[in-house]
Amino acid sequence: MLQPKDRILVALDTPDVGAAQDLSRALQGHVGGVKLGLEFFNFNGPQGVRAVTHGDEAETPRGQSTPNQPFFLDLKFHDIPNTVAGAVRGVVPLGPKIINVHASGGPAMMKAALDAANFAAEPLGVVRPMVIAVTVLTSMDEDDLGAVGQQGPAVEQVVRLAELTQKCGLDGVVCSAREISAIRKACGPDFKLIVPGIRPEGSDTGDQKRTMTPKQAVEAGADYLVIGRPITQAYNPVAAAKAIADSIG
Numbered sequence: 287m288l289q290p291k292d293r294i295l296v297a298l299d300t301p302d303v304g305a306a307q308d309l310s311r312a313l314q315g316h317v318g319g320v321k322l323g324l325e326f327f328n329f330n331g332p333q334g335v336r337a338v339t340h341g342d343e344a345e346t347p348r349g350q351s352t353p354n355q356p357f358f359l360d361l362k363f364h365d366i367p368n369t370v371a372g373a374v375r376g377v378v379p380l381g382p383k384i385i386n387v388h389a390s391g392g393p394a395m396m397k398a399a400l401d402a403a404n405f406a407a408e409p410l411g412v413v414r415p416m417v418i419a420v421t422v423l424t425s426m427d428e429d430d431l432g433a434v435g436q437q438g439p440a441v442e443q444v445v446r447l448a449e450l451t452q453k454c455g456l457d458g459v460v461c462s463a464r465e466i467s468a469i470r471k472a473c474g475p476d477f478k479l480i481v482p483g484i485r486p487e488g489s490d491t492g493d494q495k496r497t498m499t500p501k502q503a504v505e506a507g508a509d510y511l512v513i514g515r516p517i518t519q520a521y522n523p524v525a526a527a528k529a530i531a532d533s534i535g
């Protein structure tokens with residue numbers, strides 16, 4: 287059984303390696319891990335990831351040291367199967383706990399990602415990362431879905447993609463907290479639900495449209511909460527993380 291703090295993955299959305307290292311060190315032990323995404327990766331690459339997740343061991347050869355805390359490498363791969371498989375093989379040696387693709391890339395691509403993760407982890411003797419798929423971005427509402435040709439409630443598209451993801455053998459999905467109960471009904475209790483769009487009561491929603499509070503998300507059945515700005519932009523990020531953990535405890 288996870289402790290409340292272990293459900294929190296903090297999104298370190300910054301171009302600055304030093305800032306990400308400082309936050310990661312400060313938060314270690316107070317949260318379940320950190321998340322490095324497109325902004326951080328595109329500025330700093332795999333070397334930057336190792337500098338944050340392996341600290342002083344940044345020069346250690348790939349795949350030969352364990353990260354200082356669990357991390358989700360949120361690169362949301364979306365390309366043809368062969369290209370996604372190559373991308374997955376490239377990141378597995380960094381030692382992420384979770385990696386992801388877009389479910390809308392389709393079944394062949396999702397299966398290729400999973401196969402590549404198994405293939406890359408085996409010779410390193412490491413547990414393969416959880417491979418999950420993004421359903422519908424939490425920054426999108428029904429109007430945004432309509433604009434890209436998806437009519438109807440977001441929950442229907444999210445559940446459709448979650449079922450497809452599960453059928454492809456992946457470990458779980460990224461969804462908003464609003465779809466958790468519908469996905470649990472369709473995919474069962476063991477399918478991992480990683481949930482961004484989390485906003486503590488009264489905090490700025492920013493660009494997120496399908497939001498819920500940390501407490502609501504955990505009560506609905508989230509496995510992990512991905513939380514960025516409500517923690518990283520707080521005057522005291524550690525205190526903000528602790529307050530969120532207390533609120534879901």
Ligand SMILES: O=c1ccn([C@@H]2O[C@H](COP(=O)(O)O)[C@@H](O)[C@H]2O)c(=O)[nH]1
Pocket residue numbers: 297299323420422423424425460461482483484492494512513514515516
């Ligand atoms: O549907 C999605 C998928 C990924 N994200 C990522 O989560 C964090 C959320 O950050 P906040 O500052 O708490 O809004 C961010 O890194 C996104 O890239 C998401 O928000 N929604």
